[in-house]
Amino acid sequence: MTGIPEFVGRFRSLTVLVLDNLRADRDPYSVSFEWITGVLQQLSSPILELVFEVTVTEYSQLDAIPWAFIDRIVHPENPQFKALARVRVLVKRGGSLKVRPLIYTDVVCSEVAWRLPVLNLLGLLRCNTAGC
Amino acid sequence: MSVGPDQFARLRNAADLAHAIRQFCDHGRLPAPSVHTTLRGALGENYYVPSLSPFSLVNDIVTHVKLLNVTFGHPNDIWSFLSSFPRLQYLELEGVGFNNSAGSRSPLEGVFNGIAISTIRMTTASMGFVIDSLIEAAGSLSYLEDFGIAYQDIRQGVLPRLADSIQTRVKCLRFTADCYPGPERHNEWRPPAFDMGE
Numbered sequence: 001m002t003g004i005p006e007f008v009g010r011f012r013s014l015t016v017l018v019l020d021n022l023r024a025d026r027d028p029y030s031v032s033f034e035w036i037t038g039v040l041q042q043l044s045s046p047i048l049e050l051v052f053e054v055t056v057t058e059y060s061q062l063d064a065i066p067w068a069f070i071d072r073i074v075h076p077e078n079p080q081f082k083a084l085a086r087v088r089v090l091v092k093r094g095g096s097l098k099v100r101p102l103i104y105t106d107v108v109c110s111e112v113a114w115r116l117p118v119l120n121l122l123g124l125l126r127c128n129t130a131g132c
Numbered sequence: 133m134s135v136g137p138d139q140f141a142r143l144r145n146a147a148d149l150a151h152a153i154r155q156f157c158d159h160g161r162l163p164a165p166s167v168h169t170t171l172r173g174a175l176g177e178n179y180y181v182p183s184l185s186p187f188s189l190v191n192d193i194v195t196h197v198k199l200l201n202v203t204f205g206h207p208n209d210i211w212s213f214l215s216s217f218p219r220l221q222y223l224e225l226e227g228v229g230f231n232n233s234a235g236s237r238s239p240l241e242g243v244f245n246g247i248a249i250s251t252i253r254m255t256t257a258s259m260g261f262v263i264d265s266l267i268e269a270a271g272s273l274s275y276l277e278d279f280g281i282a283y284q285d286i287r288q289g290v291l292p293r294l295a296d297s298i299q300t301r302v303k304c305l306r307f308t309a310d311c312y313p314g315p316e317r318h319n320e321w322r323p324p325a326f327d328m329g330e
Contacts, residue, residue: 010299011305012299014302016305018304019307020306039307
């Protein structure tokens with residue numbers, strides 16, 4: 001898909017970027033989140049808060065998100081993140097009401113912190129869960 | 133069903149809402165316009181706007197409107213409907229349809245003057261008429277700070293214009309994209325049910 005980073009980059013007054021509805025619980029062969037890398041590179045204003053809202057039914061699905069790249073580029077040394085105050089990761093539990101996967105807040109937040117070691121070390125990372 | 137102002141704000145079903153509004157009216161208990169009441173998610177799924185005539189009784193207190201597969205008679209009707217809520221702050225569009233798209237469209241310049249809409253969220257980029265309208269009416273969306281859209285592989289020529297028309301005001305962008313791993317999988321993409329204005 002073309003045009004996504006350019007679209008987001010046109011918003012030159014942004015202070016908060018929320019990447020929501022990241023449905024990592026879907027078939028990994030039918031969905032990709034690589035566009036996130038382009039969006040983060042093309043941001044044209046200093047972001048204060050960056051939010052990822054990810055839906056999973058099991059911890060391993062977190063791997064669908066390019067965390068390693070995020071941990072590298074979302075750093076105060078980069079101009080678009082020089083004013084960054086926090087990175088919030090909100091993990092939502094997917095699945096139907098009948099099939100309720102076991103997702104524990106402590107575990108999922110540890111998994112997120114493990115995937116974002118630099119942001120965690122910088123004290124910028126906040127993790128929350130919803131429906132867990 | 134007895135509904136007080138607090139519960140009134142929590143109603144999520146349009147039929148319940150219409151019933152509650154009628155109850156308020158029947159008993160002379162309609163909240164005063166000064167009451168800050170939110171009708172979050174008040175418009176139910178698959179509603180046709182004329183059936184929402186009870187809304188005319190609460191226009192002054194509605195601050196949040198969500199349109200979820202709501203059908204209007206004509207494209208002109210959506211903005212005249214929304215501009216009848218002078219306190220509207222939050223607008224969520226999850227699907228709008230029209231019975232008849234033929235005929236001339238009213239100019240939108242200034243349609244939102246005096247209405248402090250601060251948040252617009254679109255759960256799809258497929259509502260072509262809505263996007264065109266937002267570009268046209270951008271000048272009167274002076275309070276817009278929070279904008280959300282689900283980016284799709286459609287109308288790529290128009291979405292940059294939309295961004296340019298509101299980019300100086302928007303401080304918070306809520307964004308996602310429906311994206312597939314490789315070009316060969318693009319064939320699997322299915323357009324959403326509501327694909328208006330293309």
